[in-house]
Amino acid sequence: MSQNAIELRGLKKTYAATKKTEAKTALSGIDLDIPRGSIFGLLGPNGAGKSTLINILAGLVKKSAGSVNIWGFDQDENPRQSRAAIGVMPQELNLDPFFTPGASLDMQAGLYGVPKALRKTDEILRLIGLEDKANAYARSLSGGMRRRLLLGKALVHSPQILVLDEPTAGVDIGLRQMLWDNVRQLNADGMTVILTTHYLEEAQEMCDQIAIIHEGALRALDTTANLLSKLDTKTLVVETESAAEISLPAGVTQSQRADGTLAFTYSRSAISPGEILDALRLAGVKILDIQTEQPDLQDVFLDITK
Numbered sequence: 001m002s003q004n005a006i007e008l009r010g011l012k013k014t015y016a017a018t019k020k021t022e023a024k025t026a027l028s029g030i031d032l033d034i035p036r037g038s039i040f041g042l043l044g045p046n047g048a049g050k051s052t053l054i055n056i057l058a059g060l061v062k063k064s065a066g067s068v069n070i071w072g073f074d075q076d077e078n079p080r081q082s083r084a085a086i087g088v089m090p091q092e093l094n095l096d097p098f099f100t101p102g103a104s105l106d107m108q109a110g111l112y113g114v115p116k117a118l119r120k121t122d123e124i125l126r127l128i129g130l131e132d133k134a135n136a137y138a139r140s141l142s143g144g145m146r147r148r149l150l151l152g153k154a155l156v157h158s159p160q161i162l163v164l165d166e167p168t169a170g171v172d173i174g175l176r177q178m179l180w181d182n183v184r185q186l187n188a189d190g191m192t193v194i195l196t197t198h199y200l201e202e203a204q205e206m207c208d209q210i211a212i213i214h215e216g217a218l219r220a221l222d223t224t225a226n227l228l229s230k231l232d233t234k235t236l237v238v239e240t241e242s243a244a245e246i247s248l249p250a251g252v253t254q255s256q257r258a259d260g261t262l263a264f265t266y267s268r269s270a271i272s273p274g275e276i277l278d279a280l281r282l283a284g285v286k287i288l289d290i291q292t293e294q295p296d297l298q299d300v301f302l303d304i305t306k
């Protein structure tokens with residue numbers, strides 16, 4: 001059996017034209033393997049095609065071409081099994097206001113055909129910290145509690161793969177921490193996690209592997225560490241006592257930051273920070289403090305999607 005949780009080949013999606021809108025190609029042929037057991041980040045600017053991809057995985061949007069294999073099951077040949085392998089926490093808070101969290105989880109389990117004896121309603125309520133709200137109406141829950149309930153609903157059928165679409169958009173730090181603790185725990189217990197987020201620091205911290213999509217195409221796919229090491233630029237930040245005319249090695253750009261420090265950006269494969277410091281000394285600049293800055297995921301992202 002395949003060692004990948006998800007395998008996509010030539011995945012395309014074109015939304016049909018309507019009276020008001022032209023046809024729109026959201027995915028233009030994606031080949032992608034997502035390894036089992038990983039926390040995988042799907043990143044891209046607004047409109048890149050992330051939600052389309054996730055909705056195709058969830059069986060909510062019909063692909064135009066290509067193949068989707070989920071946990072070894074081809075989506076066209078085995079739609080039921082491939083759907084059962086995946087749980088999706090959607091972006092929108094689409095909860096029925098008249099259901100209690102307990103009833104909501106129970107009904108979702110019923111929709112997935114989980115027999116009553118195998119339902120884990122109490123266990124899930126505990127995991128998402130809503131055991132004391134089991135019998136409260138959804139409309140009385142705070143936004144954060146509703147989001148936790150959506151996570152719970154994605155888990156009722158014990159899927160092998162959990163998909164989180166912008167799980168932390170607009171949530172406070174406490175809830176964000178709780179969601180990530182939940183996700184780490186589920187992943188440690190063997191669940192493959194796929195997430196989209198606009199918070200790049202979060203992706204950098206959480207994900208083993210990252211795919212960047214832009215305008216419907218896959219632009220980068222690598223481990224987070226490799227993506228970060230690919231960017232060759234580095235910055236040396238120097239606090240000086242006095243300004244001076246500095247004759248810098250070719251390829252180094254100098255700028256002044258708002259706090260008065262000088263920033264020198266250079267290509268680390270071509271220049272060493274020692275060469276920049278030598279140039280500063282030669283110009284008679286007195287150095288009070290120095291630090292270097294590595295590129296972060298935001299730099300990688302901007303480089304790829306510019």
Ligand SMILES: Nc1ncnc2c1ncn2[C@@H]1O[C@H](COP(=O)(O)OP(=O)(O)OP(=O)(O)O)[C@@H](O)[C@H]1O
Nearest residue numbers: 015024025026044045046047048049050051052053
């Ligand atoms: N139902 C639809 N009908 C027509 N076009 C659509 C539909 N859904 C999405 N699109 C278009 O497809 C493209 C990709 O949209 P998608 O929602 O997949 O992007 P996204 O990467 O999830 O963006 P965001 O980060 O803003 O959520 C966009 O140009 C969008 O306008």
